[in-house]
Amino acid sequence: MSEVAITRTEWLQVCKRSDLVANSGVCALVGDRQVALFFLPDQEPQLYAIDNWDPIANAGVIGRGLVAEIDGELTVASPLYKQHYRLNDGQCLEEEDIKLDSFPIAFEGDDVLIKIDQ
Amino acid sequence: MVKQKIVVIGNGMVGHHFLEQLANRPERELFDVLVFCAEPRPAYDRVHLSEYFGGRTADDLAMGKVEQYREWGYDLRLNDAAVNIDRDNKVVTSASGASEAYDHLILATGSYPFVPPIPGHEHEKCFVYRTLEDLDKIQAAAKQGKVGVVVGGGLLGLEAANALKQLGLEAHVVEFAPGLMSVQLDEGGSKLLRDKIEELGVTVHTSTATELIEEVDGGRLRMNFKGDKSLDTDLIVFSAGIRPEDSLAKSAGIELGQRGGIVIDNQCRTSDKNIFAIGECALFNNFIYGLVAPGYTMARTAVSLLCGEAAEFNGADMSTKLKLLGVDVGSIGDAHGRAEGSAAITFVDEQTGVYKRMITDSEGKKLRGAVLVGDAADYDTLLQYHLNDMDLPEHPEQLILPALDGAAPTLGADALPDTATICSCHNVSKGDIVGAVQGGCCSVGEVKDCTKAATGCGGCAALLKNVVDTELAALGVEVNNDLCPHFPYTRQEIFHMVQVEEIKTFDELLHKHGSGKGCEICKPTAASIFASLWNDHILEKPHVGLQDTNDTFMANMQKNGTYSVVPRIAGGEITPEKLIVLGEVAKKYDLYTKITGGQRIDLFGARLEELPEIWRELTDAGFETGHAYGKSLRTVKSCVGSTWCRFGVQDSVGMALTVENRYKGLRSPHKIKMAVSGCTRECAEAQSKDIGVIATENGWNLYVCGNGGMRPRHADLFATDLDDVTLIKYIDRVLMFYVRTADKLQRTSVWLENLEGGLDYLREVVIEDKLGIGEELERQMGNVVGTYQCEWKTAINDPEMLKRFRQFVNTDEKDEKIVFVEERQQRRPATEEEIVKIAEPA
Ligand SMILES: Cc1cc2nc3c(=O)[nH]c(=O)nc-3n(C[C@H](O)[C@H](O)[C@H](O)COP(=O)(O)OP(=O)(O)OC[C@H]3O[C@@H](n4cnc5c(N)ncnc54)[C@H](O)[C@@H]3O)c2cc1C
Ligand code: SF4
Ligand code: SF4
Numbered sequence: 001m002s003e004v005a006i007t008r009t010e011w012l013q014v015c016k017r018s019d020l021v022a023n024s025g026v027c028a029l030v031g032d033r034q035v036a037l038f039f040l041p042d043q044e045p046q047l048y049a050i051d052n053w054d055p056i057a058n059a060g061v062i063g064r065g066l067v068a069e070i071d072g073e074l075t076v077a078s079p080l081y082k083q084h085y086r087l088n089d090g091q092c093l094e095e096e097d098i099k100l101d102s103f104p105i106a107f108e109g110d111d112v113l114i115k116i117d118q
Numbered sequence: 119m120v121k122q123k124i125v126v127i128g129n130g131m132v133g134h135h136f137l138e139q140l141a142n143r144p145e146r147e148l149f150d151v152l153v154f155c156a157e158p159r160p161a162y163d164r165v166h167l168s169e170y171f172g173g174r175t176a177d178d179l180a181m182g183k184v185e186q187y188r189e190w191g192y193d194l195r196l197n198d199a200a201v202n203i204d205r206d207n208k209v210v211t212s213a214s215g216a217s218e219a220y221d222h223l224i225l226a227t228g229s230y231p232f233v234p235p236i237p238g239h240e241h242e243k244c245f246v247y248r249t250l251e252d253l254d255k256i257q258a259a260a261k262q263g264k265v266g267v268v269v270g271g272g273l274l275g276l277e278a279a280n281a282l283k284q285l286g287l288e289a290h291v292v293e294f295a296p297g298l299m300s301v302q303l304d305e306g307g308s309k310l311l312r313d314k315i316e317e318l319g320v321t322v323h324t325s326t327a328t329e330l331i332e333e334v335d336g337g338r339l340r341m342n343f344k345g346d347k348s349l350d351t352d353l354i355v356f357s358a359g360i361r362p363e364d365s366l367a368k369s370a371g372i373e374l375g376q377r378g379g380i381v382i383d384n385q386c387r388t389s390d391k392n393i394f395a396i397g398e399c400a401l402f403n404n405f406i407y408g409l410v411a412p413g414y415t416m417a418r419t420a421v422s423l424l425c426g427e428a429a430e431f432n433g434a435d436m437s438t439k440l441k442l443l444g445v446d447v448g449s450i451g452d453a454h455g456r457a458e459g460s461a462a463i464t465f466v467d468e469q470t471g472v473y474k475r476m477i478t479d480s481e482g483k484k485l486r487g488a489v490l491v492g493d494a495a496d497y498d499t500l501l502q503y504h505l506n507d508m509d510l511p512e513h514p515e516q517l518i519l520p521a522l523d524g525a526a527p528t529l530g531a532d533a534l535p536d537t538a539t540i541c542s543c544h545n546v547s548k549g550d551i552v553g554a555v556q557g558g559c560c561s562v563g564e565v566k567d568c569t570k571a572a573t574g575c576g577g578c579a580a581l582l583k584n585v586v587d588t589e590l591a592a593l594g595v596e597v598n599n600d601l602c603p604h605f606p607y608t609r610q611e612i613f614h615m616v617q618v619e620e621i622k623t624f625d626e627l628l629h630k631h632g633s634g635k636g637c638e639i640c641k642p643t644a645a646s647i648f649a650s651l652w653n654d655h656i657l658e659k660p661h662v663g664l665q666d667t668n669d670t671f672m673a674n675m676q677k678n679g680t681y682s683v684v685p686r687i688a689g690g691e692i693t694p695e696k697l698i699v700l701g702e703v704a705k706k707y708d709l710y711t712k713i714t715g716g717q718r719i720d721l722f723g724a725r726l727e728e729l730p731e732i733w734r735e736l737t738d739a740g741f742e743t744g745h746a747y748g749k750s751l752r753t754v755k756s757c758v759g760s761t762w763c764r765f766g767v768q769d770s771v772g773m774a775l776t777v778e779n780r781y782k783g784l785r786s787p788h789k790i791k792m793a794v795s796g797c798t799r800e801c802a803e804a805q806s807k808d809i810g811v812i813a814t815e816n817g818w819n820l821y822v823c824g825n826g827g828m829r830p831r832h833a834d835l836f837a838t839d840l841d842d843v844t845l846i847k848y849i850d851r852v853l854m855f856y857v858r859t860a861d862k863l864q865r866t867s868v869w870l871e872n873l874e875g876g877l878d879y880l881r882e883v884v885i886e887d888k889l890g891i892g893e894e895l896e897r898q899m900g901n902v903v904g905t906y907q908c909e910w911k912t913a914i915n916d917p918e919m920l921k922r923f924r925q926f927v928n929t930d931e932k933d934e935k936i937v938f939v940e941e942r943q944q945r946r947p948a949t950e951e952e953i954v955k956i957a958e959p960a
Contacts, residue, residue, distance in 0.1 A: 069664060
């Protein structure tokens with residue numbers, strides 16, 4: 001009984017499966033944190049969550065970027081200045097010392113769950 | 119520092135080249151420079167003079183601009199001829215009475231047309247063909263006539279005959295000698311040229327000497343020829359050769375040649391060491407060089423010497439390649455085989471009208487000369503053999519015979535020595551080009567920018583590409599035109615596959631022809647191709663993840679993550695009612711409002727979630743999307759034209775509306791801009807657009823492939839005096855051909871520059887329908903036009919599409935990180951410092 005309760009508190013339900021857009025990104029607000037969520041139905045894993053704030057452009061736009069495969073790695077290209085951020089860990093491919101926060105994310109039925117330290 | 123003074127007499131093409139070369143050197147600072155120019159305007163491109171009749175203006179032909187000379191610090195005296203040189207005191211006097219001392223004097227007085235002293239030659243209907251003013255006069259006279267005669271069947275005479283034909287006259291050429299272009303062509307070539315030209319409707323009279331020109335009834339002219347024949351005409355143009363303009367030098371006691379021309383040595387100095395002569399007034403080795411390239415070489419020699427460098431002029435090659443009345447003609451070296459021990463190889467195809475002849479030494483080892491008429495494709499290769507004195511291949515005849523298996527033995531770039539001149543206009547050798555490639559230039563475009571090769575007459579473009587590609591390959595640089603790592607094809611190839619295999623989705627395309635998962639290059643490219651071919655809505659499911667963010671949200675993202683809203687205002691025409699709606703919407707959503715260069719109104723600062731509401735209000739008022747976010751037609755700028763403007767000759771707004779409403783929504787490799795002007799005053803700046811239309815008395819002139827921006831390019835005149843239907847037809851074809859064949863993100867300007875065969879080829883495809891795809895292109899365009907939908911109108915009525923326009927999927931809160939401040943009574947994004955300040959508690 002207690003075990004299930006603990007998992008539920010760590011994982012936060014952010015939205016429904018139907019709120020996502022296949023092969024693209026959306027943005028969710030978790031606390032006061034903007035998180036970009038990507039849903040790639042044909043990939044494994046299918047879900048990715050990274051910070052929505054683009055520190056180079058200084059704007060919350062990552063969720064609106066285009067998903068691009070660069071040298072075999074899945075990334076999102078920032079819509080403003082086109083740097084690539086790795087979807088699974090937020091690493092910027094062009095600037096070594098820039099890395100966005102990334103968060104565990106998963107489906108539970110139709111719910112989308114995310115794990116964020118607040 | 120006391121500067122030395124250079125005085126230049128004559129501001130023609132060569133005088134200008136001298137001044138331009140000097141201006142680009144550091145030594146420029148050592149001199150004061152003064153220029154006497156007898157013509158009312160600074161130097162213009164005489165080589166392309168005939169295009170003045172084709173619609174190019176004096177401005178288009180200008181080489182030296184008054185402002186440019188001012189910038190260079192030159193003292194330019196227009197309309198003021200030098201009339202005397204006092205060599206003892208080193209002073210030049212001019213017609214206006216100015217006296218100017220010089221340390222160095224440059225004579226660049228050019229030449230004047232020779233008019234044979236036939237009785238009657240002074241008649242007011244007799245003209246020459248050398249200056250813009252000459253052409254104005256000919257044009258005026260042609261308006262009232264039906265027939266025009268050119269005296270002289272040389273290169274210039276035939277060009278003049280073509281001009282008369284273009285002016286709508288029945289054209290004749292009268293030549294004293296037995297053949298046309300006897301300087302450049304041998305008998306066979308000359309005969310074939312004559313046949314071809316007569317086929318085109320120009321009557322040629324050879325071996326014909328004019329004895330008298332008299333006025334007959336009605337003010338027409340009668341030319342009486344030797345042997346009782348005569349010809350009645352409305353005007354006569356003399357083109358019987360040129361004479362060096364050496365009178366000034368003569369009266370100053372400078373040495374002239376026996377038959378005129380200012381004698382120069384191999385430093386281009388005259389008999390007075392302080393005086394140089396360059397260009398068509400100069401006589402070197404008893405020879406006047408009547409072409410511009412040798413004149414340029416003389417100019418560069420003089421500049422180098424003045425700057426203290428060693429330089430020599432050692433004569434120049436007079437080989438030429440040109441199109442005369444649409445017939446390709448080439449002449450290389452000793453075309454007549456006059457030198458002793460010459461052997462000839464001739465190929466004649468009377469069926470297609472091709473004549474080619476090579477002159478070799480007696481062993482067939484070296485090429486001494488060549489004549490090509492009807493097909494000059496072998497010119498580049500032959501010229502390189504000749505100029506570089508290279509050994510001919512074992513079977514030299516193969517160089518001019520039609521290749522049976524399609525493998526014409528073109529000369530590989532490898533075989534050329536480094537000293538081989540590739541571009542003679544700008545004197546660029548193979549070594550220079552190889553150097554540029556080794557120095558980091560990776561494309562023909564970059565090499566052009568850095569060496570200027572192929573930026574003159576452009577005749578060397580194909581050879582240049584060959585040299586660049588070979589050198590790149592030698593350096594191990596793969597000449598890679600692949601779209602991206604996921605598709606080993608060019609955009610053109612992908613377009614073709616999508617079309618032929620009727621591929622409708624990215625997944626299908628990737629599965630069939632690509633690899634991996636796609637990226638921000640191939641996805642939008644594919645989306646654009648699908649849109650060009652099938653015109654689905656960009657937000658339909660399979661296309662959603664393919665679009666750049668601006669296409670996804672049908673608005674342009676600005677630096678703080680908000681968007682601009684740009685409704686279409688076709689032709690820049692807007693009713694007061696609609697203007698008020700724009701104002702009201704802008705006020706309601708507090709949008710920063712600005713009028714753009716494309717005659718539209720942009721509204722900035724809309725939040726993602728506000729876009730659908732804003733567009734609902736705009737579409738309700740009758741606005742459509744302006745596609746400012748897409749690689750597609752942006753705006754068609756126009757002036758008010760004949761409706762309001764006293765100069766206008768056609769309804770330019772009406773045409774702009776037709777054009778904009780036709781092509782709105784067309785997806786293309788890059789953005790497209792257009793403009794329509796109501797007369798040649800060109801208030802809409804059509805010549806800086808991808809498609810430019812300028813009204814004429816008789817219809818419309820069409821200009822193509824210009825652009826402004828980072829690398830501006832003047833549009834090229836494509837066709838003249840078109841009626842409405844033909845204009846639209848040509849634009850349809852040009853645009854669709856561009857959409858089909860351009861590379862990713864290639865603007866029309868770069869596309870045209872890279873199109874093999876250039877503007878001529880584009881004309882062949884569009885006007886002559888050489889590829890037989892004209893109607894197909896029109897059909898494709900018709901399909902795009904027929905399936906147009908306002909993307910916003912569709913989107914706001916589709917809840918599924920609207921889902922994307924939520925700032926957060928889990929709450930209706932706004933993005934608190936977007937901060938505005940006020941400036942000049944409007945909002946703008948706050949700067950970082952301002953945001954920090956605002957966040958600090960007061
Ligand atoms: C219709 C046409 C087509 C041609 N096509 C080609 C071609 O395809 N290829 C090619 O290589 N060449 C061609 N040419 C030839 C080419 O134009 C000339 O070789 C070139 O213009 C020579 O330049 P220049 O400066 O020596 O002489 P010009 O261009 O004649 O300039 C001399 C200038 O000096 C001025 N001047 C003379 N005396 C005085 C004075 N006392 N004081 C002040 N100014 C003075 C004249 O008014 C003139 O403006 C063509 C020429 C014509 C007319
Ligand atoms: S730029 Fe040029 S060689 Fe180059 S084309 Fe001119 S002459 Fe010919
Ligand atoms: S281009 Fe001609 S018609 Fe149009 S505004 Fe200018 S002057 Fe008038």
